[in-house]
Amino acid sequence: MDKKSLHSVALSMRSLTIDAIQKANSGHPGLPLGAAELGAFLYGAAMKYDPADPSWIDRDRFVLSAGHGSMFLYSILHLAGFPISIDDIKAFRQVGSKCPGHPEYGVTPGVETTTGPLGQGIAMAVGMAIAERMMGSKFNRPGFTVFDHYTYTLVGDGCLMEGVSSEACSLAGHLGLGKLIAYYDSNAVSIDGPTSITFTEDVGKRFEAYGWQVLSGDMYDFEGLETLTAKAKTDAGRPSLIILKSVIGKGSPNKQGTSGAHGSPLGEEEAAKAKAILGIPLDQPFWAAPEAYAFFEKRRVELAAAKAAWQKTYEAWGKANPELSEELSRWYFNRPAKEPDLPSFTAGDKIATRNASGKVLAAIATAWPNLVGGSADLQNPNVVGLPADPAGSSSVFGKDNPGGRYLHFGVREFAMTAITNGIALHGGLRAFTATFLVFADYMRPAIRLAALMKLPVVYVLTHDSIFVGEDGPTHQPIESLTALRTIPNLTVLRPADAEETAVAWRQAMERTDGPTVLALSRQNLPVVVKDDPEWPYTMALGAYVVRNPKVAPDLVLAASGSEVSLALAAADLVSGKKPNLAIRIVSVPDRGTFYKAPAAVRDAILSPPAKIFVAEAGISMGWERIAPFENILSIERFGESGPGDKVAAALGFTAQAFADLIMARLMK
């Protein structure tokens, strides 16, 4: 290890950090100044990567869980030779920059994930380490190691205070993810002051309790970093936490070691003082040490040699295992192994969409052998069990079964969702999670990140309305569906019956630019007769006509999920009283997509000037775009504990009530 050069790298990181944040007049110098040595060590000595090919499938992953310290990443990625120029760094925190305020996946080469919302980074790192083990188990062959990399992450005090890190690290310990190495930048300072004001737990002991190897050292000791990291690697059966004592804002004479260094520019004067102390030339803004650049030129040669060796192995592996090689391609190109043999359903049969989903998932999982996932301790209620793999081994992924596909996430909805983001980010795998719809609230911060990062994960959210029944208001979604619909780039599909469920799963699997919710019923629903045999194509636009009168409709009843059959029943009741009314029924499994459809499509489906009525077993919000509030049968309060039909009756949410509302409005 070339300690002298690594020092120059760390110094250069500090220089770029100070100036970038000063120029932007915004940013968080505390972490990059305090932990620069770790960046220098990881990219300069520990990690394997290829700056010219940031998406190399067997690269080591690094996740900056403490995302506010983004200049840590940008400065080291620049120095290491990733396509990030000094001009990019000068544009730190400006619109359109490659160097946004927090690291953003897809924006900056070498940035593995979007971080900033604390605690989620380490959970995503857990997901990446899971994915590495799965991919290695699937594709490595004796003599040919295609997947064999580490996942490194840097966490701060904030990450470790967040509950999601507890959930994820407990699971990582259970799974024995030996290739996961977390460095804890223990600077004992958070925004409000020293961590002693609120965070006095024994973090090392806590991680030992999770089954981790816990090591300690000093952030500013390169040899120590090397020894500790080597020790972490020798323990193949446990993830490692390396606690590094550090000084936040190191180098800033008046701010280091205090919360003043955390999240504001040092200021002109303090920046100058820091530079003088550190030995950074005052007259060269955005200076980086020539030794640092020179060091990485050499380093890239070594890295390229390693990459070339891997490439050779990879190609030889491909020749020796052509079918496996094709399968790897399919996994990365999101192609199924075969057309999914989706089950068919019979009109009139009654089946809960969660049960239909279970049947569909079996077919989907066969077609997409790279689909992995699981539930937060609701495997059977969510109906998401996966078939055992063809080799007959258990389907459950674990310490001793790296080839398993089913993940027992435990009652850890938030970590489950963040981990799944990590699996998707790793590449090669598709992933789903499952719980009750109402507990999407627990998942929400990670769903948001999935949507922001455009990750094609699938959320199977069952028990999607008051028809949950006896479990009562804590378990009955009222606002849950609408709250999910608010998230940009999240597709929310609520199929009306078993047939729509099959199409919905297919859509979710074919989507590659963002996550999809499948909102599914607990209760049985009839398979609906659909007038248009081409309905699945129209459904991709968000809505389609289920039942069409022979003439232009006077009324259009629109709904999603279980309310489609309710609307059909209500239409019959209305027709019983007003046989001359032409009533069209529209299913809207994906309201967000429907609203984005061209006006001509929307008009073709809603048939203006027909009067539109909507039923939704939840709040009305958002339906007012197509129907006046007064035309919507909705539930604007929390639910009740009782059998589903009794709850619905108590809340006035029945086909009769919908018919009554329609009749009353028609009288006006």
Place this chain on the structure above:
Amino acid sequence: MDKKSLHSVALSMRSLTIDAIQKANSGHPGLPLGAAELGAFLYGAAMKYDPADPSWIDRDRFVLSAGHGSMFLYSILHLAGFPISIDDIKAFRQVGSKCPGHPEYGVTPGVETTTGPLGQGIAMAVGMAIAERMMGSKFNRPGFTVFDHYTYTLVGDGCLMEGVSSEACSLAGHLGLGKLIAYYDSNAVSIDGPTSITFTEDVGKRFEAYGWQVLSGDMYDFEGLETLTAKAKTDAGRPSLIILKSVIGKGSPNKQGTSGAHGSPLGEEEAAKAKAILGIPLDQPFWAAPEAYAFFEKRRVELAAAKAAWQKTYEAWGKANPELSEELSRWYFNRPAKEPDLPSFTAGDKIATRNASGKVLAAIATAWPNLVGGSADLQNPNVVGLPADPAGSSSVFGKDNPGGRYLHFGVREFAMTAITNGIALHGGLRAFTATFLVFADYMRPAIRLAALMKLPVVYVLTHDSIFVGEDGPTHQPIESLTALRTIPNLTVLRPADAEETAVAWRQAMERTDGPTVLALSRQNLPVVVKDDPEWPYTMALGAYVVRNPKVAPDLVLAASGSEVSLALAAADLVSGKKPNLAIRIVSVPDRGTFYKAPAAVRDAILSPPAKIFVAEAGISMGWERIAPFENILSIERFGESGPGDKVAAALGFTAQAFADLIMARLMK
């Protein structure tokens, strides 16, 4: 301790559990059967309470964090003499029952909080223990102990897997909450099977790491329960976790010890077998042992004596401390000590609403000395510091400062919110929390429970739009405000300026039937000139007219928060081109309340048939109720990192863009 009687109590709990769940054909027998002894011990021997006065201010609190085991509570509360009859228990899980599927605060006498969403119960218990210490510190006087009670909670594996329990228990350890005693019903089974499939951490060690006393024993050993509980109490400086090995579904010969006992009725046959084994008469449905009733008759005499002794102390305390006694009344009746001396602001001055909130909060906190709260490590950015108390001691609540009012929650948004629910549930105190608006996602499951329980807590959520700026899309709310507006019974106030902020805080404090969000700007906003001097009264209806033309308006521009000044600027731009148009500006700080206002009020404000336009720095959803989507300037995508005004320009969210939209629509 009368072990024989306690056995009969536990047996009766099991009997009622089996039959209630069997009759409802729905419910979770596993926990009540497995942990009945703890219920018998707590209510039969350990706790002080008054079944005739379930809201006695110094009662011990018990929180069933594993809320699905609700029959544990209903059966023991019935036996202990709370007003829950056998008929109530027969109506378990029926609409309108006192015994809903999960325990619900406000529905069942003796139920301290709503549980079911896992992990939150123990976090609320932490809040109750904090409140007890605060209340004791404030009101106890030498010789007069008004507040001195324990908070007990029962947690299951699921609760301990959830991250919120980690956050809350880490804080509880830090705060040294010695009067908090958590019993861990360690049955090693969850819904998907044995916990060994996903939860193999060393829970005891983890809690030791948090600074807890950790004890272990057997669920079925009354003497052990007594000894362990006594030991927990002797450690006044640490909360205690008592790990109790138990058998889920104990007594059910074929299901006990398996996940099959968790969440489904035993079934007729298995129920009969269980009864035979346990010694429950087969021919007497809903049987409870006469010895159990008799035991509690005696017990109530003891409890009444204890309560009477307390009452005597309380009355003597009141006589000796009349001012303090009056203060206690005010705290419970939610009356301020004096009218808040709210700051005044000058029209045209520019001040961020978060900064205005800081000034207002100082006045509010003086007027309501029972207001406590804090931030998730964002005290200064949220501007929620509290003044030191008049005695000059630190304002920060802690181990050595029980009289503090400010809570350093740490980066633990979810626990913060659940803990605050516990503080509010305890009674006597008002509470607020604070973080960035975008991180309301982390708080959300606990906000939902606050809304469901009608708890008057206040959420100070700053940095309320893309005008956050450089921190970028992870920190910029887009959907956050609307997502909060979806939650029933949650008031979401987004004040347009400093003056509205003062009114909003006042409204939040005067609200007693549910939580309130204050969504506040990071950026400066001008104090708006308001045409109607009576505007604060109208604001209570959700919206009011800010600027009114002399004639009936042709256009109404409606908005909340920072978009009100944007609308004013846009109106000037439109007037510049179309001077004859009469334009009204409406501020809608509380859209939900406005939508519920009588039609006459809404019409008076929106002045049909004026054309309505809306600007919202986020998604449009919900505004379509008053304006067509095409008339709304909104942001339907995630944000960008950059200075706020540059981000706004890049996203087309400016006064000019709003004016252009209006002009373009008028041309049609």
